[in-house]
Amino acid sequence: MTYKQPVSVLVLIHTRDLRVLLLERCDFADAWQSVTGSREGEESLAETARREVLEETGIDAAHYALRDWQCSTDYDIYERWRHRYAPGVTVNTEHVFSLEVPDGIAVRLAPREHRRYRWLSWQAAAEAVFSPSNAEALRQLPARFGS
Template identity: 70%
Template sequence: MTYKQPVSVLVVIHTPELKVLLIERRDFAEAWQSVTGSHEGGEALIDTARREVLEETGIDARAYRLSDWQRCNEYDIFEVWRHRYAPGVTTNVEHVFALEVPAELPVTLSPTEHGRYRWVDWPQAAEMVFSPSNADAIRMLADRRASE
């Protein structure tokens, strides 16, 4: 069995007006989130972000502004998903990215991973996501926009 690396990306996809794309997990009902995914092999983290965005939404991140926020979060892996990692691995390090797209783009979901998607104003998006680190990243969008 090939285990997942305990290193991942979180990619908050948003419009200039700070509408945020949320996707609902198939394996965790009502669990809304931004794009997430595990680092594979020796790929650069930005390549992990691009790959995950394409796999989960059909959006080609190379066509838009993808920003590495140089921010990491460490969290406990949910017990239900620990079997995907090597024995004894209980934490994951998540690297945060943002992808700005010009408008609410149509999305092609990965049918095995996600069931629905929504574009939501950032305050509502921060309340909807199940992950505290995802909520924090969404809340940071407005602050980052104001400082640009």
């Protein structure tokens, strides 16, 4: 079995006016989140972010401003997903990115991963996500973009 690396990205996809794209997980009802995903092989974190955005939303991040926030959070991997990691791995390091996209951009979900999406203000998005690190990053979004 190939295990996931305990190194991941969190990508906040947003418009200029800080409306944020959230995705609902298929395997965790009512669990809303930004784009997330683990690094594969030796890819850079930016490559991971671009790949995950394309896989989960159909948006090609190469056409937009992907920003590496140069910050990360260590968190305990949820028990329900620990089987995806090597035995004994319980902590993941999540690196934060953001991607500004135009209003009205088409979103195409990965049907095995997400069932619905919605656009919310950054404030509402921070309240809606299940992950504390996702909520904290969303609360930082206005300061990073001067809104």
